[in-house]
Amino acid sequence: MDKKAIRNFAINARNILIARVSAKLAKLGVTESGIDETTQIDSSLIEIKSNGERFVGKDIMKRAKLVEELQKREAYSGYKIAYQTLIEEVAYTWFNRLIAIRFMEVNNYLPDRQRVLSSESVGKKEPDMITNLLETNLYQEFDEKTKEKVIELISDGSAQAVDELYQLVFIRVCNNLNQQLPNLFEKIDDYTELLFSISYIDDNGVIASLLTIPEEDFDVQAGGQIEIIGWMYQYYNTEPKDKVFARGNRKIRADEIPAATQLFTPDWIVRYMVENSLGRYYIDQKLANRFETRTEKEIADSFGWKYYLPSAEQPEEVQLQILDERKNKSDFALQEIKLLDNAMGSGHVLVYAFDVFIKLYKEEGYSEREAAELILTHNLFGLEIDKRAFQLAYFAIMMKGRQYSRRILNKKIKLNVHQFINISNISDEFYSRIEELSLLDQSRFSDTLNRFKVLVDKFEVATELGSVINVTDVNITDVEEFRNLINVFPEFSNMDELYAIPVIHQQLNEMLDIVTIMIAKYEAIVTNPPYLNKMSGTLGSYVTKNYKDVKTDLFSVFIKMNSDLLEENGYAGFMTPFVWMFIKSYEQLRDYLIKNKSISSLIQMEYSAFEEATVPVCCFTIKNTQLEPVGNYFKLSDFKGGMKVQEEKVLKGIQDPEVDYFYQTNQENFKKIPGEPISFWVSEQLIHNFVVGKRMDEIVNPKQGLATANNNRFLRYWWEVDLASIKFDATSISDSKKSGKKWFPYNKGGSFRRWYGNYDYVVNWENDGQEIRNFVDDKGKIRSRPQNTDYYFKEAITWSDVTSGDFSMRYREFGSIFDSTGHSAFSDSMMDKKYLLGLLNTPVGNYIFKILNPTIHMHIGYVSLFPTLFNLNNDKLIQRNVAQNIDVCKKEWLSEETGWVTFERHPLV
Incomplete structure (x- = not known):
């Protein structure tokens, strides 16, 4: 991929979109200073007092929704932050849709098979959708009034008319895509539409900038990857992230957490983590079959897993125990193997896990089309606090499905990926309505409702706490009870609509979907968790109260939490700062892992290998067993040259385990060194010196x-x-x-x-x-x-x-x-x-x-x-x-x- 072009586009696009959204807001009488008053000219016409701009018809209602939304946000964060976050949200909404449509048009996934941003004819600026508009299904769906407007604008031909026509068409395309991709293309009929401004004739506009990225970077048939979506998101966050950290040593606000913590994981590390967790779990099951004659490495090689590390040789008594365990294992079904990324960002881990699952299903005799649907509905699970990242992850996963199944976008598949939303101030009317319709006796209803309210309270600031919300006191039976409690509406009345009961009902069901994911056990969990130690007051207090032994940083919370979510003999993969391996504030985490889990493999990287992280990192996998103490380790701290060199060294070490930076170490030795550092390269003699020597x-x-x-x-x-x-x-x-x-x-x-x-x-x-x-x-x-x-x-x-x-x-x-x-x-x-x-x-x-x-x-x-x-x-x-x-x-x-x-x-x- 041309990452320079991607970076330039993403940064430039954000600035253009924000500037245009701000300009539109100013016309509406909304600025960083406040909201201007309006004059009611007549029942369908208002005027902004400060600038004289007039708005009619539906635009009046859309402006009213905009003001209502700002006031709602203001109550939570103050007006200035509310104003800034609204601009950011509208800008990234259009950014996400632009890059999604670009990916779909290049791969010929759009319903009308007409390019919306470009043309298949080289050198032609007008998009094919505009050129052929009158012959498209899109045009046929317009009502007569809109058709007349379209003809009028085409006849006009002025720059203003061209832009107006294009915006009309683009918005309708987005609304139509709601049928296929509802979590990205939400129907637009509110203030978002008022704040939209786009042009294909503007040589300095977002579309012109987007088209500078080589088309083959999007084209999966030409070697392009859906990974490009993640890189765009990473670079889109460049300036917001720099702004957060430029403010010095202070706590990160809730609205800044995504910019401060989102990092796009390098592709080879994703492959290493997924292959050595999901891939290894699958191979473990295959080796338990007495008819399997291949070695572990032969199975991995058959799938082309370059980053798979064959298991370290265990002590003889351990090998005998492993053989006994395998004899007792029954057959397994691929649909039962679940992989979770509970800090999924833009979905890089889940996208590669999809590719791995496709190969596994084909190995088991499934067709690609059948496998794609099963993977989307049974195997992949993800959670995210940031709406824009969630939308892109959702889109990326759906595009993987579309790659293998042409009709999958029309099947209305509901993915097991979700975005946290804040749930607060549930109206009394909602609780009254479910009590009216409930078939439970009063005592049972009251008990269930009280327990449900306790759970709802935990999600009051869910976009700040995310996956660290502690729901260990909830089980699957509770969730089913709560679903039965709220799903009592045969239909919603007009009065229900008035009190927003359908919206509340949907949010609460979404919350229960998230809780179901949070309390489940997984065969594989893979994530690059947020690195954050300067937490906001709310988040910091919550972590201290609920995760006292690993409270130093959010990433350490995820290590402990995810380790506890594994099925027996399941695997977890992480990319984190490597400080947890050594410094005192993570000693309890090390002690927990060494005593309760097996470190299957670990790569300690050179200090500045991952420039985007600004901290030294490692990646590692653990197995949920105490049975296998010997693990594989790479010490790459002496090899400078960035991620490319680190990757080359790992690949070389996998092919040639005799290299001097590859180690196989029994983690029991770590207990013999004070503080239990993960110092895997230490010799037996030096470990003995720690045991018998005097401390300084x-x-x-x-x-x-x-x-x-x-x-x-x-x-x-x-x-x-x-x-x-x-x-x-x-x-x-x-x-x-x-x-x-x-x-x-x-x-x-x-x-x-x-x-x-x-x-x-x-x-x-x-x-x-x-x-x-x-x-x-x-x-x-x-x-x-x-x-x-x-x-x-x-x-x-x-x-x-x-x-x-x-x-x-x-x-x-x-x-x-x-x-x-x-x-x-x-x-x-x-x-x-x-x-x-x-x-x-x-x-x-x-x-x-x-x-x-x-x-x-x-x-x-x-x-x-x-x-x-x-x-x-x-x-x-x-x-x-x-x-x-x-x-x-x-x-x-x-x-x-x-x-x-x-x-x-x-x-x-």
Whole structure:
């Protein structure tokens, strides 16, 4: 695909559509400042007071609906956000429809077989639908008044008439497609139509931009892929995402979650996850058949699964257990294998899963046409909070069905994919009506209704919480009871319509469909979950309350939640940041997985391989069993070059397991390393050292120091202040109190440097840090944290919090206060400090720290875990060499640091 053209189109199209929707709103008297008043000229004519624009007939009602919708949103989010989100929603509605129609016309899927955006004749600008309009079924469906209007516009021929005709035709095409694709092409008869503006004669318009994308990128017969829809959505979100993160370190609002979290998963990773979850589950079932003579790899190869990893060899006793289990397995039906993506985005995972299922059904003797319908109705399940992504996922899956079954769009198939909607303020009239029509006795009705209301309350902010809504207290019997409770209407009366009861009824049934998906068990779950730790207040509180052990980030919630949704021996595949493998805040998640699941395979990628994610990532699969502890692992952290290089290395490793970055590891070993990091490349000997060695914090006391809350205010470089105001030789807090000095040497960590150095800063600790201790923010809250003050000014070994390269540790003389990022370790024994300084500055020390935490942060917790085989009597030579290194590096550092000033001025000389 020409991703540059796709990116340019998506970004450009969004800006054009938003500008035109905004302009249309302004004509309607709706701006970011508010809603203008209108003057009623007569019963069918109004005028906008601010600009004099007039509207007649149905347009008056459409404007009224627009105002009503804005006011409804305003009550939830405030007017400005309501205005912005409405513009975004209308813009992406038309964007989605444009790219869907483009895909359908290129593949000849449109009902009239006439191109709506382009022409099959090269160089012809007028779409075939317009050229041949009078001969189409579309024209025949127009009423007489509309036909007259069409003829009038054709005869006029002016640019304005051409655009008006085209908009009329385009809207009717969209409305007609509602019959085949109702969840994307909702019928338009409201304010959305008022805000629509499109032109095929505008060389700078959206259509002209869309047609710059090579046609073959859409054409499935020419090698094009429905994947293009997902990339368009990804790039459409480029500017909204940049805008969210440009606002700095703050919580993400509910309306910003989609832009902040939607990432289009690279194709090869989707294939890896699906093949090693759904594909592996299928192969497990096949191998249980005593008549199956092929090996696991031979079966995978027969389907062309390039990214399938044959199972790791298990211990002998485990292999015997697996064979026993397989003997007890009965035949399986493909229709019973369910795959879920509960953060489906634009549907990339489900689309590839469709391709895999097609092959499985053909293997079992089904025709493609029969298989396509079964897959759509039985095998694929998806959930999403973002309406635009849901629409595109729905469309992409339906297009896969259309690829294999020509008539499938006319079968009114209801997919098992859904978008969360907020459900609140259910009217009393609705509950009164179902009570009137219910056949339940009063006691049973009241009990069922009360339980139902508890469930409904959980969906009040469903578009913010999405799949993390906790429905573990609901079972399938409850759902059926609730359906029976509300599905009591033989038909809806005019009074029902007045109170919007049909709409409420539909929403509640949709909610129950979603709950049914959320409580089911699955043979395969595959997702690239949202990465979000700066959650909104509502979402953050909910996650803390319901998922306390994995609350650090949304992706960790999904890992735990989805692991619990697997059938026995089912598989889950994830693409997530790799921090869960190492850092302390995910230790409970690691412990849960290691004790309760089997890590089947894992690919740890190079730090910046996935540029779109802006965080280092991994992808992995787990099996819902405790039986298979040995897994397949790839360590790709040394291979730069982006996703293409990572993919090449994985493919090479699958073909040649002897490569030095492929490992097969028993996850029981992870328990032997403090913190249980997923350090799969560690040797048995080093694991033994962790078991028998002393932790570093048994020898010295690692501590975190002062956090000033405002470094710009309280810190200076040593040369920025009067040397006479600096206290260089304090040895304790009491010594500093007596000094009468304002500035004291400050250990802030700093750049990579071993043995000695980074004496760059001084801190305002006048009167025992009085100003820092009393520093408050705008809300009057004290933000500074003078931690571990008893250790201030003491001799220490120290290291920097941020270590983007190798680890480095330094000796720090008496006289400094240490920072929260200038971590330090203390001991009364100089011998202990020198021994550890020598040990931790070696390549071995650096290697072990990469095991404990290969991220850029080296907190005191990780250094505390370092294993030492401590024997001072045999290590006097190490200590002597350390002392020499400190002395040499002190001189080197002083010389470098003072190169631009006189050497004698440095306070340490």
